[in-house]
Each structure stands twice: as C-alpha cells, then as structure tokens.
Amino acid sequence: MKTQINSSDGQRNYMRKAKLHKLLIFWCRILVFAGFLALWQTAASFKWIDSFYFSSPLAIAKLFVHDIRDMSLLRHIGITLLESGLSFLLIIVFSVITATFFWFYPSLGKMLEPFLIVLNSLPKSALAPLIIVWLGTGPRTIILCGMSVGIFGCILNLYQAFEQTDPERLKLIETLGGNKLQKFTKIVFPQNIPTFISIAKVNIGLALVGVIIGEFLAGRQGLGYLIIYGSQVFKLDMVILSIVILCAIAMLLYGMLNLLNKKIIALWQ
Amino acid sequence: MKSEKPFVRLDHVKFSYYSSRGEVEALKDIDFSVEKGSFVAIVGPSGCGKSTILSIISGLLKPTGGYITFYSEEFAPPKIGYMLQHDHLLEWRDVYQNILLGLEIRKLKTPQNLELIDNLLEKYKLANVKHQKPSALSGGMRQRIALIRTLALRPDLLLLDEPFSALDYQTRLSVSKDVYDIIKSEEKTAILVTHDISEAVAMADTVILLTKPPCRVKDIIPIEFEKHGISRDEVRNSKLFQQYFDEIWRELQNENTNQ
Incomplete structure (x- = not known):
C-alpha cells in the first residue's frame, strides 16, 4: 500500500x-x-519618550550608515567576531583534547570531575577581574574571558557524552581485534559528533557572552567596548546599535551551526 | 566437512565476576570440545554464563581457572569471529564501510579481502544494498551484514552470541536459516549461544546443556538429523525435531525446578 x-x-x-x-x-x-x-519611532518623534535615553530606530539607522561609511563600526564588529571566533575555537580544541584524555584515563576524569563541576557552576564573570590582573588589558584577556564562560561545561558535557558510549559497541571493536585507540576513533568519536555539534551550538553563544564581558572590562575596541563607552558618554544610539548588531551576530552564528547540525544529523542516521 | 579432530577444547574452565556486591561464580566447571567444521549450540537457563563462555573462548576474558586449548594445523592461533546479539552496524557508515570495519582495524584491506567481501555480498544477494545506510535495512538484513563483517576477517571459528534474539519471530526463522547456510557453505566451525531450544536443535550438530549458575555442563546431546536422512531445510517439521526439543525442554525444566 x-x-x-x-x-x-x-x-x-x-x-x-x-x-x-x-x-x-x-x-x-x-x-x-x-x-x-x-x-x-512614533514615541520618540512625538516626544512620548526621551530619545536622549531611549534613542530611536531612525537615529540608530543613521548612526549605522555613518559608522559603516567611516569603517569604524566594521572594525569593532570584526574585532568582536575575531575574538569570539578564537575563543570558540580554543574552547572546542581544548575541550576535545581534555575530554579525550579523560576518556583514555577514566581515573583522571573521575578525579577531576568535581572540580570541573564547581568551576562550571561559578558565575564566570567573577573570574574576569582576576584575569585582568594576571594578563593586563587587551585581546589575550578578552579571549580568555570568552573561553572561561563555556569551557568547563564543554569539557564536562563532552566527557560525559564519551563516557556514555554503548559498551556493547566497544565490545564489537574488541571482537574485531581493536585496541582502545581504535575504540575511540571508530566508535566513541564519530558516534558523538552530533552531540559535539549541539555542544558547539551552545558554546558559540557562550564565547560571545564571555568576549563581551571581557570587552566591558578590558577592551579598547569591539562591540562590548562600544556599549560601555557609549553608556559612559551617554551616546545611547551607539549602545543600542551595538546591541542590535550583537543580536544579528548571535542569530547568524546560531543559524550557521544549526545548518551544519542538520547536515551532520542527516549523515548520522 | 565434519572431522573427528577436536578444534577447541575447554578443560575445567572456571570464571568468577567480582563486584562490590560480592563474588559471582558464573562458570564452575565447563568441559567440552568442539570439532572442526561442527556447529555447537550452548543452551542453558537464563542468567547462566552462556555468553561468558564465548568471551573466554575469544580471549576477551581470562578464565579464573582451567584451560582452553586450540588445535590447529598451522602454528598460529585460530582466527575467531564474534557475532553479538545486536548487529551494531554504525549508522554513520554505509553497509560497505560497516563491513570494512574489521579489516580497517586489523589493517587488512588487501585486494584479496576486498574481493572476498564483494563475493560474499554477491553470493548472499546483498550487493544491491552495498551503499545504503543501515537504517534503511530490515533487522534480518542487518544481521546478515553483520555476519559478512565477521566473515571478512576469514575466521576459523565463529562465536554467535544470541545473534537472532533481537529479531521478531518470522525474521528469526529465515535469518537463522540464512546464517546457517552461509556458515555451512563457508565451512566454518561455529558455537552458538541461545536460549531458544528450537533454534539450537534446528542449527546445531551438538547441543550442550548447562546447569543453573554456577554453570556446569549438564548434558551433551548429539543432534543427528543427517543420520536419519532428514535435510536441515525441513527439520522443523520432523518428529525427531520434536523429540529433541522435548528432551532438552525437560532437562531445562528439571534444572529450573531443582533447587
């Protein structure tokens, strides 16, 4: 039928x-x-709200066009993107290496897991001032801030995903004559690629959060810096414009990873 | 292809599991031998160490006592193929890549071995699904592919650990027959672990009955359809089949009621 x-x-x-x-x-x-x-816009035009504090869509659009023309905005966007991208990549690389290490040496994983859980539940912005004292202001600090938000959770989630691999599948590798390395390369890693992508989806957002915190506290450029600077000199147009751009960036990054996720899931079924 | 030479012999094999809840004696005294080219089925009450025996023969587990001896003409340990309860075909690989898994692991992707795979796929009518994802296949087909994955490593001895128990009844009948035919035509020695008495009687030359844990060999029953001129294709309809079934059933019932 x-x-x-x-x-x-x-x-x-x-x-x-x-x-x-x-x-x-x-x-x-x-x-x-x-x-x-x-x-x-209407509220601002008819002075129902004070556009000095609340700005208005037109003012923001004008500022956007102006700042795009003189390239300053693009540079700030570029810097934030670059810093977030680097933080994200470092989170991923570092987490994969650590989680893999933990999988190969489970006693090490067991030993360090509670520490990671504590670090992960810590409000990570509390770490930022410490990082500034250690590394000074500048991109290094900002990237480290970006990493600090997501990395502990990323390691934990990845390690737990690796740990939950079906033991029968690992036995299959044994019956085919494979060793621990092959268990990892043939089963554990490929099986967890979908999990890995969804962890990455969360972490790209977290990297952005961390980088903005970093730029608030230690930046000379970037959207986080624009927001802080704008609020200090009462250029609210600038603040809100930066927030809008951040929204767009977050949406774009999420969309990209979602697309990748769909492609991978299709392959993994 | 049956010869009288033993191929594997288990001598007073013992095995205990240790856990925080205490020691569990799974195998107490396992003694049997398997001849080359024969098909042996191990049947026993559930929870007894049937699968453990296979793990020990394959070397995945070391026995806590006793010996396992392999007799082989070559001065090399026999190659052992293992089939598990679930096919465990990896969903990110297509059928062909799944079959290659063992060869990849042992670094044996030689032209001869690849040819063997192609021949097996051709012979058992699976060549047309070669590039499909496992999820597109039926349970029976998946289990046949898992068998070819095992055969690709040219094992001398096949260990089958309840390979049909995850299948529905209809599929189980046809796949167990297919698997039987494949094993016989490839002239392999096989040990099947199952809780399904009819499956054991239909496939095996010898049924080994185990006691409740801690396991010992309770009885070894030769299954002799060939002697009575009954072909394996129609054993399930024969009177003899019913006799064997009843005999084993009774012994297992005794085992379950005796405490």
Whole structure:
C-alpha cells in the first residue's frame, strides 16, 4: 500500500491549511517586529519618550550608515567576531583534547570531575577581574574571558557524552581485534559528533557572552567596548546599535551551526 | 566437512565476576570440545554464563581457572569471529564501510579481502544494498551484514552470541536459516549461544546443556538429523525435531525446578 500524497481533497485541504498557518506565523513575526519599531519611532518623534535615553530606530539607522561609511563600526564588529571566533575555537580544541584524555584515563576524569563541576557552576564573570590582573588589558584577556564562560561545561558535557558510549559497541571493536585507540576513533568519536555539534551550538553563544564581558572590562575596541563607552558618554544610539548588531551576530552564528547540525544529523542516521 | 579432530577444547574452565556486591561464580566447571567444521549450540537457563563462555573462548576474558586449548594445523592461533546479539552496524557508515570495519582495524584491506567481501555480498544477494545506510535495512538484513563483517576477517571459528534474539519471530526463522547456510557453505566451525531450544536443535550438530549458575555442563546431546536422512531445510517439521526439543525442554525444566 502506498501512502497517498496530495491525492484526496481532504489531504490537499490539510496541506493548504498547514502551509497557510506557517505563512501566517512568519508574517505575524515580521509584523510584531515592524510594529515595535514603528511604535518606538512614533514615541520618540512625538516626544512620548526621551530619545536622549531611549534613542530611536531612525537615529540608530543613521548612526549605522555613518559608522559603516567611516569603517569604524566594521572594525569593532570584526574585532568582536575575531575574538569570539578564537575563543570558540580554543574552547572546542581544548575541550576535545581534555575530554579525550579523560576518556583514555577514566581515573583522571573521575578525579577531576568535581572540580570541573564547581568551576562550571561559578558565575564566570567573577573570574574576569582576576584575569585582568594576571594578563593586563587587551585581546589575550578578552579571549580568555570568552573561553572561561563555556569551557568547563564543554569539557564536562563532552566527557560525559564519551563516557556514555554503548559498551556493547566497544565490545564489537574488541571482537574485531581493536585496541582502545581504535575504540575511540571508530566508535566513541564519530558516534558523538552530533552531540559535539549541539555542544558547539551552545558554546558559540557562550564565547560571545564571555568576549563581551571581557570587552566591558578590558577592551579598547569591539562591540562590548562600544556599549560601555557609549553608556559612559551617554551616546545611547551607539549602545543600542551595538546591541542590535550583537543580536544579528548571535542569530547568524546560531543559524550557521544549526545548518551544519542538520547536515551532520542527516549523515548520522 | 565434519572431522573427528577436536578444534577447541575447554578443560575445567572456571570464571568468577567480582563486584562490590560480592563474588559471582558464573562458570564452575565447563568441559567440552568442539570439532572442526561442527556447529555447537550452548543452551542453558537464563542468567547462566552462556555468553561468558564465548568471551573466554575469544580471549576477551581470562578464565579464573582451567584451560582452553586450540588445535590447529598451522602454528598460529585460530582466527575467531564474534557475532553479538545486536548487529551494531554504525549508522554513520554505509553497509560497505560497516563491513570494512574489521579489516580497517586489523589493517587488512588487501585486494584479496576486498574481493572476498564483494563475493560474499554477491553470493548472499546483498550487493544491491552495498551503499545504503543501515537504517534503511530490515533487522534480518542487518544481521546478515553483520555476519559478512565477521566473515571478512576469514575466521576459523565463529562465536554467535544470541545473534537472532533481537529479531521478531518470522525474521528469526529465515535469518537463522540464512546464517546457517552461509556458515555451512563457508565451512566454518561455529558455537552458538541461545536460549531458544528450537533454534539450537534446528542449527546445531551438538547441543550442550548447562546447569543453573554456577554453570556446569549438564548434558551433551548429539543432534543427528543427517543420520536419519532428514535435510536441515525441513527439520522443523520432523518428529525427531520434536523429540529433541522435548528432551532438552525437560532437562531445562528439571534444572529450573531443582533447587
């Protein structure tokens, strides 16, 4: 028996409704956003709110165009992206190496796990001042701040994922004559690639959080610096513009990893 | 292909598991031998150390007492193939890459071995699924692929650890028959562990019955359909099959009620 697709009226009707509903949701989202902007602009124009404190969409757009033209904004964006990217890469590399090491030497993993749990539940921004004292202000500190937010959780999650590999599958490798290294390369690692991608998805956001904290405290450039600087000199346009750009960056990075995730999941099924 | 020479012999093999809850004596005194080319089934109450015996023969576990001896014409330890309860085909590899797993691990991806795989796939009508993902295949097909993955390493002895128990009844009948045919036509020696009496009787030349844990060999029953002119394809319909089944069933029942 074949499943009938789009053949009966009922089915076609259902499909049409489902599609319509999806479209409706999409346009409602756009409408909410546009409505919000319009309300904000109107409120600012008619002086219902003080645009000195609350800025306005037009002022922000103007500032955006201006700062893009004189390249200053692009440089700040670039620096934040670069710092986040580096933090993220370092988190990933360092976590994979550590979690792998723990898997090969489980006693070491068991021994260090409680320390990692404590470090992971610590509010990581508390570490930032310490890092500044040790490393001074500058990109090194900011990247370390970026790493500090995600890394402990990343190691823990990855290690726990490695640990939960089906022992029967490891036995399979043994029955085929494989050693511990091959258990890792043939089973543990490839099996956990989907987990790895979802951990990465969380950590790209955390790296951004850490980098912004770092830039708040120790930056001379970058979006975090713009936010702090803007708030200190009461250039709220600049602050809100930076926040909007951060939203866009976060969305973009998340979207990219989501796409990668879908591709990998498809391969892994 | 049956010869009278023993191929593997277990002498008073003992095995105990140690855990924080105490020592568990799984195997007390296991004594039997397997002839080259024969098909031996090990049947016993659930929870007895059936699988442990296979792990010990394969060398994954060291016995706490006793000996295992392999007799072989070459001065090399026999190659052992192991089939587990689940096929464990890796979902990120296609069928062919899954079959290659053992060869990759042993660094034996030689042209001859690759040819062997192609021949096996061709012979057992699996060549058309070579590049499919395991998830696209039925349970029976997956278990046959797992067998070819095992055969790719050219084992002298095959250890089958309840390889059909995860399949539904219909599939189990047909796959166990397929696996039997493959093992016989490749002239392999095989030891099957199962809790399914009819499966043991249908496939084996010898059924080894175990006692409740700590396990000993309770009885060794030769299964002689060939002597009575019954072909393996139709054993399940024969009277003799029922007789063997009842005999083993009774002995297992006794084992379960005697305490």
